[in-house]
Amino acid sequence: MPKVDMDMAEGTIAKWHVSEGEKVARGDPLFDIETDKAAMEVEAPGEGTLHHVLAGEGDTVAIGSAVAFLYSEGEEVGDPPAGAKPAMGSEEPTGRRGETRSDTQPVQEEPAAPPDEKRKIEAGPRATPLARRLAREADLRLSDIPGTGPRGRIQGEDVREAVRATDMRASPDPEPKGRAGAQTGPPLVLIHGFLSDAQSWGPLEKAFGSGRPIHKLELPGHGRATRKPPADFSALVSHMRRGLDELNLEAMHLVGHSLGGAVALALADTRPRRVASLTLIAPAGLGPQIDGAALDGMLRATRAESLAPWLKRLVADPDRISWNYVQAVLAGRSDEDLRDAQRRMAETLFADGTQCFDLQAALGRVEMPTRIIWGRRDGIIPWSHALSAPGRVSLNLFDDLGHMPQIEAPEAVADLLAASVGLAP
Amino acid sequence: MNAAAGVRTREMSYAEAIRDAMDIALTEDERVVLMGEDIGVYGGAFQVTGDLVERHGPDRVIDTPISELGGAGVAVGAAMTGLRPILEFQFSDFATLAMEQIVNQAAKVRYMLGGAVSVPVVMRFPAGSGTGAAAQHSQSLEAWLGHVPGLKVVQPTTPEDAKGMLLAALDDPDPVMIFEHKLLYKLKGQVPEGRYTTPLDKAVVRRAGDAVTVVASGIMVHKALEAAGQLAEDGIEAEVIDLRSVRPIDRETILESVRKTGRLLCVYEAVKTLGIGAEISAMVAESDAFDFLDAPIVRLGGAECPIPYNPDLEKAAVPQIADILDAARALATGRR
Incomplete structure (x- = not known):
């Protein structure tokens, strides 16, 4: 199971393209994996014949586990190698098939289930696209949610009701990950950067733990936000301010990365009483320079080959960017409207490879505790922009990180964030 | 552009709004001509052209013979060679008779000639059911034409839009097909005075x-x-x-x-x-x-x-x- 996404711990096999005993050539599609972002085709790493399929369609498997074996010509096919049982993911698969194959015997019929029951299992719960999305976002299993729609269909409101019920229970997490807390302080509000989306906060959220509720805002033209690009930076800020106001928070800790950092700073400037602390990660808006070629390259890329060199620029250690990750990013950019909106945003916000908005004055004005986190090997925005910050702003500059500290070193960023929020490490 | 504050408006029917647009276009632009069956003295099958022939003369408001294919061919040729014709069909159902000119000529000529020539023709189609005119005079064929790249196809629903979209269609360098529901002709509404245009691509x-x-x-x-x-x-x-x-x-x-x-x-x-x-x-x-x-x-x-x-x-x-x-x-x- 290859790692196709930076914050991926396991993957679900959506479909096998090859069955037991079939021959494949190098590069042939072997199987599809489903991640939160996209469905990805995994190619055969070499020539051979497929045997011992250990993970079937719908199975969730930890990264690095064997899912099947390729035998080269002449090689004798024996028993499945010892210890080859794939490490199953912690979650029940919620895929269409919804069945978990727990034995390691290749090609074995499922235990005969009564026909009706079997059909029910294979069809999975009946749910609307909205309900599926809300359940995915809330980390709820559709099979646990009663559907009140026609023929028992789970509708959006059913999931919202389940989310409310879960919130009401407020049972402490039996396995507190990272920093546990009473969740009583102001929540965090996270704003991602240009060409990214809310999911990019995954590693930081994991490292930060459950100490505070977390809200993530998405920039227009990104993730699941509107595809209508803002006319200019101030229109972008107004749009995000509406999103922020809709959260109805009296107080929050505001965190922004890159363009999201510039937006966060502008929001803190106009909603100063509600922002308890401000954390800017490699923020835009503090100087004119930006790597326009990298932005242009990522916006234009239509192939993994042309996307990879630019993605590698985002991080200090280019080896972190795997080929499968590049393909996953490319698949995530298949929405034509998204690409179009982002292109138009780049044309106005970063015209001619220049940051066309200046928030240095805002940084001089904001009075809440403010922290700038930056990697000295940032290849997109020069870290030295941080040096224009006034004295009361804390600077945390890392020698061995690039433009994505929250992904490259989530633990370190989470520690700083915890300090800003006032949680014990 | 919608009626903005401060713009004088007048109540008129959908048919009157279309006539007002054509009157403005005929007055302002000598390239504009109206063509169609019985649109002159008779005033059009649904009385949309009305008295325009009296105001602008039979050289600008031209009665055509009962041949939709012929009329469409002349309109397309006139558009290619410098005029801005508005061709009225008596019923949109008769577009079927003129399909060759609409689909194979008007929509294609710009492509076939590498952009050297455009076809700024406007065609108006009284469409839809509800008038007891039965199977051959009541159809809604807008999706037929909507399937053809090279055409723009619109369905104005208010007097204000009917006028603004017709004037926008005349400004457009490519063929624009306007489907007007027959039951809307008598619908009244406030319409801005003078020239304004309504986008042809916005819901x-x-x-x-x-x-x-x-x-x-x-x-x-x-x-x-x-x-x-x-x-x-x-x-x-x-x-x-x-x-x-x-x-x-x-x-x-x-x-x-x-x-x-x-x-x-x-x-x-x-x-x-x-x-x-x-x-x-x-x-x-x-x-x-x-x-x-x-x-x-x-x-x-x-x-x-x-x-x-x-x-x-x-x-x-x-x-x-x-x-x-x-x-x-x-x-x-x-x-x-």
Whole structure:
């Protein structure tokens, strides 16, 4: 199971393209994996014949586990190698098939289930696209949610009701990950950067733990936000301010990365009483320079080959960017409207490879505790922009990180964030 | 541009608004000519051209022989060689007779000649059922022409839009097909005075709501608004989008609304199968708005039959307010 996404711990096999005993050539599609972002085709790493399929369609498997074996010509096919049982993911698969194959015997019929029951299992719960999305976002299993729609269909409101019920229970997490807390302080509000989306906060959220509720805002033209690009930076800020106001928070800790950092700073400037602390990660808006070629390259890329060199620029250690990750990013950019909106945003916000908005004055004005986190090997925005910050702003500059500290070193960023929020490490 | 504050408006009917647009165009632009059967002294099959022949003379308001193919051919040729003809069909059904000129010539010439020539022709089609004119005079063929790249196809639904879209069509360098529902000709509304244009590629939200998106075209916009008004009495706020343009379709306005409501009802008078509703449904299903859908998409369209002559059957063959009301309510309350 290859790692196709930076914050991926396991993957679900959506479909096998090859069955037991079939021959494949190098590069042939072997199987599809489903991640939160996209469905990805995994190619055969070499020539051979497929045997011992250990993970079937719908199975969730930890990264690095064997899912099947390729035998080269002449090689004798024996028993499945010892210890080859794939490490199953912690979650029940919620895929269409919804069945978990727990034995390691290749090609074995499922235990005969009564026909009706079997059909029910294979069809999975009946749910609307909205309900599926809300359940995915809330980390709820559709099979646990009663559907009140026609023929028992789970509708959006059913999931919202389940989310409310879960919130009401407020049972402490039996396995507190990272920093546990009473969740009583102001929540965090996270704003991602240009060409990214809310999911990019995954590693930081994991490292930060459950100490505070977390809200993530998405920039227009990104993730699941509107595809209508803002006319200019101030229109972008107004749009995000509406999103922020809709959260109805009296107080929050505001965190922004890159363009999201510039937006966060502008929001803190106009909603100063509600922002308890401000954390800017490699923020835009503090100087004119930006790597326009990298932005242009990522916006234009239509192939993994042309996307990879630019993605590698985002991080200090280019080896972190795997080929499968590049393909996953490319698949995530298949929405034509998204690409179009982002292109138009780049044309106005970063015209001619220049940051066309200046928030240095805002940084001089904001009075809440403010922290700038930056990697000295940032290849997109020069870290030295941080040096224009006034004295009361804390600077945390890392020698061995690039433009994505929250992904490259989530633990370190989470520690700083915890300090800003006032949680014990 | 819609009627902005400070712009003087006058109440007129949909037909009068079209006549006003043609009067302005004939007065301002000597390249503009009107062509059609009985549009001169008789004033047009639906009295849309009215007295324009008296004001602008028979050289500018030209009666053509009873040959739709001939009339369309002359209009296309005149457009290619410098005039701005507006060709009126007596009934949109007769577009079938002129398909060669519309589909193979008007829509293609710019492409075939590498952009050296454009065809700025405007064709007006009285369309739709409800007048007891039976099967050969009551069809809604806008999706037929909407299927042809190279054409723009619009369905104005208010007097204001009818005037603004006709003037915009005359400004457009390419062929524009305007479908006017016959029952709308007598509809009255406030219309800005003088010249203004209405975009040919933008849908418009006629009523805002959050419970269900109703995308309607042509006369169905008015029926949908009526249904939405009744729904509001039950506390259900439907959002009604007037499609206005069949080609190009304004994707973003529709997707934006579906992302808000999660429910989509398409209402159109043309035969349901292979129609505008299929296109809009597929467009939504293919887009990111899919993940916001909270119910199956529903289409209400015309019955799979020729429009009947019998008045009761004629009504039954196209969606009515009660049909829209039932479908929208079932969608909005999670019963679909």
